[in-house]
Amino acid sequence: MLVLGYGLGVGTNLLLAAGSGALATLAVAVIVSGVYIAIEETVERAAAAEMLPRELRSLGLGVLASANAVGDMLSSVCVGVLLDAGRPALAFGVAAAVGTAGFAWMALVAYGRRSPAG
Numbered sequence: 484m485l486v487l488g489y490g491l492g493v494g495t496n497l498l499l500a501a502g503s504g505a506l507a508t509l510a511v512a513v514i515v516s517g518v519y520i521a522i523e524e525t526v527e528r529a530a531a532a533e534m535l536p537r538e539l540r541s542l543g544l545g546v547l548a549s550a551n552a553v554g555d556m557l558s559s560v561c562v563g564v565l566l567d568a569g570r571p572a573l574a575f576g577v578a579a580a581v582g583t584a585g586f587a588w589m590a591l592v593a594y595g596r597r598s599p600a601g
C-alpha cells in the first residue's frame with residue numbers, strides 16, 4: 484500500500500510537470516495528491532514501526548520524522564526556487580525524478596520482504 488501511495492505522489496508531480504495550466508489538470512493533481520498524502524501519512528509510520536524491533540521503535544520513528552522534516556524543507560526550497568524562476572515543469576520534474584527513485588527503492592524493499600529468499 485505504501486508503494487502505491489508513493490507511486491501516486493510521483494503521478495501527482497508528473498501531472499504538475501506536464502500540466503498545461505488547465506484547471507482540470509490542476510483539479511486532478513490536487514485530488515491525487517490528497518489520496519497520496521492520506522496513504523503516505525497513515526501507512527509510512529505503521530510500516531516503519533512494523534520493521535523496527537520494539538526497543539528501537541521510538542528512536543526509529545524519531546529518525547523517520549526528522550528525515551521527513553529535512554526532506555520536506557529541502558524539497559520546498561528547491562521547488563520554490565524553480566517556481567520563482569518560472570520553471571514549473573523543471574520544479575515538478577525534479578520532484579517526480581526523486582520520487583521515482585524513492586518509489587523504485589521502496590518497491591525493491593517490498594519485493595525483497597515478500598520473496599522466500601528475502
